[in-house]
Amino acid sequence: xxxxxxxxxxxxxxxxxxxxxxxxxxxxxxxxxxxxxxxxxxxxxxxxxxxxxxxxxxxxxxxxxxxxxxxxxxxxxxxxxxxxxxxxxxxxxxxxxxxxxxxxxxxxxxxxxxxxxxxxxxxxxxxxxxxxxxxxxxxxxxxxxxxxxxxxxxxxxxx
Amino acid sequence: xxxxxxxxxxxxxxxxxxxxxxxxxxxxxxxxxxxxxxxxxxxxxxxxxxxxxxxxxxxxxxxxxxxxxxxxxxxxxxxxxxxxxxxxxxxxxxxxxxxxxxxxxxxxxxxxxxxxxxxxxxxxxxxxxxxxxxxxxxxxxxxxxxxxxxxxxxxxxxx
DNA sequence: CGGAATTAGTTTCAAATGTAACTATTATGC
DNA sequence: GCATAATAGTTACATTTGAAACTAATTCCG
Numbered sequence: 001x002x003x004x005x006x007x008x009x010x011x012x013x014x015x016x017x018x019x020x021x022x023x024x025x026x027x028x029x030x031x032x033x034x035x036x037x038x039x040x041x042x043x044x045x046x047x048x049x050x051x052x053x054x055x056x057x058x059x060x061x062x063x064x065x066x067x068x069x070x071x072x073x074x075x076x077x078x079x080x081x082x083x084x085x086x087x088x089x090x091x092x093x094x095x096x097x098x099x100x101x102x103x104x105x106x107x108x109x110x111x112x113x114x115x116x117x118x119x120x121x122x123x124x125x126x127x128x129x130x131x132x133x134x135x136x137x138x139x140x141x142x143x144x145x146x147x148x149x150x151x152x153x154x155x156x157x158x159x
Numbered sequence: 160x161x162x163x164x165x166x167x168x169x170x171x172x173x174x175x176x177x178x179x180x181x182x183x184x185x186x187x188x189x190x191x192x193x194x195x196x197x198x199x200x201x202x203x204x205x206x207x208x209x210x211x212x213x214x215x216x217x218x219x220x221x222x223x224x225x226x227x228x229x230x231x232x233x234x235x236x237x238x239x240x241x242x243x244x245x246x247x248x249x250x251x252x253x254x255x256x257x258x259x260x261x262x263x264x265x266x267x268x269x270x271x272x273x274x275x276x277x278x279x280x281x282x283x284x285x286x287x288x289x290x291x292x293x294x295x296x297x298x299x300x301x302x303x304x305x306x307x308x309x310x311x312x313x314x315x316x317x318x
Numbered sequence: 319c320g321g322a323a324t325t326a327g328t329t330t331c332a333a334a335t336g337t338a339a340c341t342a343t344t345a346t347g348c
Numbered sequence: 349g350c351a352t353a354a355t356a357g358t359t360a361c362a363t364t365t366g367a368a369a370c371t372a373a374t375t376c377c378g
Contacts, residue, residue, distance in 0.1 A: 016280045018215045018232065020303075022287050023192045028233050029306055030189035032313045033182045048364090056177045066327065073177065074187050078366070081327060103326040103373045121175045127316070128181050134312035135305060143305045144179075146298055147188055153293035154191045157286070207334085225357065237336075240358060262343045262356040 033131065040123045045116055050075065050083040052120065055109065058093065059117040063106035065098075092116060192290065199282045204275055209234065209242040211279065214268065217252065218276040222265035224257075251275060 018024050038049055047055070057072045058064060064072070070080045084107060087093040092113035097105040109117055132140055177183050197208055206214070216231045217223060223231070229239045243266060246252040251272035256264040268276055291299055 014280055014284055015219065016215055016283055017219065018212065021215075021283070022290060022303075023189075023196045023283075024212070024232075025303070025306060025310075026185070026189040027193050029310045029313070030182075030185040031233075032310065032317070034186050036313055036317050037182045053177070053183070056175055056180075060174065060177065067325090073183075074190075076366085077327065078329095081329090082365090085328090101326085101374070105327090121173055124175055124180070124182075125173055130316055131181060131309060131312055134308045139305055142301060143309070144181075144184070146294060146302045146305075147184060149293045150290060150302070151184075151188045151191065153290055154188070154195060157289055158191070158195050209334095226355090235336085236357065237359095238334095240356095241334090244358090260344065260356085264357090 037124060037127055040127055041120050045120060047120075048083070048086075050079055051087055054080060054083045054087060055092065055113060055117050055120075058107055058109050059114070059121070062108035063096075064108075065104045065106055067104075069107065087113070196283060196286055199286060200279050204279060206279075207242070207245075209238055210246055213239060213242045213246060214251065214272060214276050214279075217266055217268050218273070218280070221267035222255075223267075224263045224265055226263075228266065246272070 034049060038052075041047055041052060053073045053075065054069055057069050061068075061072065066080050066084060067077060069075075069084075070077050073080075084093060084095070088095060091110055093107055094110045094113075095105045095107055135143060193208065197211075200206055200211060212232045212234065213228055216228050220227075220231065225239050225243060226236060228234075228243075229236050232239075234242075243252060243254070247254060250269055252266055253269045253272075254264045254266050294302060
């Protein structure tokens with residue numbers, strides 16, 4: 001093939017290759033991982049992702065108010081309210097109205113809730129380990145530090 | 160403080176620190192990025208995330224059948240069907256029944272659809288660039304290769 | 319003090335989504 | 349060739365989700 005001069009590419013329009021597009025890739029990866037994990041505890045314990053996250057937050061930081069939970073797990077107050085309602089109905093979470101400010105109430109896992117939490121945590125950590133097995137320890141650290149920076153940037157861009 | 164021998168930690172239970180838990184971190188990052196991007200085109204063009212992804216797939220690979228689209232963007236056929244219905248109603252996508260196999264039909268962007276696509280792509284790429292600005296070029300490559308490996312591993316674990 | 323604005327949390331209504339059933343068409347196997 | 353199974357895509361129903369309105373309690377500030 002002769003090496004002809006190229007015709008000038010008149011303002012060639014940019015193309016978007018979805019499979020290499022960062023927001024898309026993040027979304028697909030996160031969804032796959034989230035669903036896989038959910039499969040682990042949905043069957044045995046019948047929890048939604050939201051409910052499990054609320055339990056995880058309470059298992060680690062209780063007592064928390066509903067808004068505290070929301071901040072911890074990046075979830076709006078409506079979602080938290082609904083998850084808590086479901087968890088209370090099943091006796092997994094207890095609520096005590098704050099005596100000083102009766103608008104808020106502090107939440108904590110009940111005994112049953114703590115027991116369930118203690119059974120799920122190892123499953124979750126085991127899954128995480130299996131996933132991390134794809135990377136060396138140094139690579140894990142790298143990945144986490146890079147994703148931290150992406151996150152910070154995304155927050156900054158959101159205005 | 161004297162250097163006393165530690166009491167043996169009797170089977171100390173593992174703790175889950177949500178903020179360092181990989182599935183959780185991926186989910187929060189992906190959600191933030193996805194919402195930010197959606198804000199860019201939702202207002203001016205009134206598209207859902209799904210609709211935009213269908214348009215992106217068709218913009219790059221048309222003609223495609225609905226199931227082709229589904230495979231490309233990792234989305235089940237019901238979601239694709241609904242997104243396509245919405246896009247057709249707005250005249251952004253055209254459908255032609257396959258003469259050889261009348262169950263399937265090939266989809267492509269209409270002229271209007273192509274025009275809209277051409278206006279959104281630069282916005283999306285610009286956002287991606289701003290996000291990537293958090294990383295050096297080498298780091299971008301590293302991040303992408305590591306997330307590819309995590310993705311492959313997650314797929315393998317899903318059985 | 320006392321009315322306006324804030325805050326915590328819930329409820330309501332509409333839109334989005336998932337699962338399963340359904341239609342139409344094509345492929346398979348006896 | 350014909351009954352059965354498989355495939356493409358849509359529709360229906362039930363559940364989830366999100367946005368906005370709402371209730372109740374507290375704070376702010378003239």
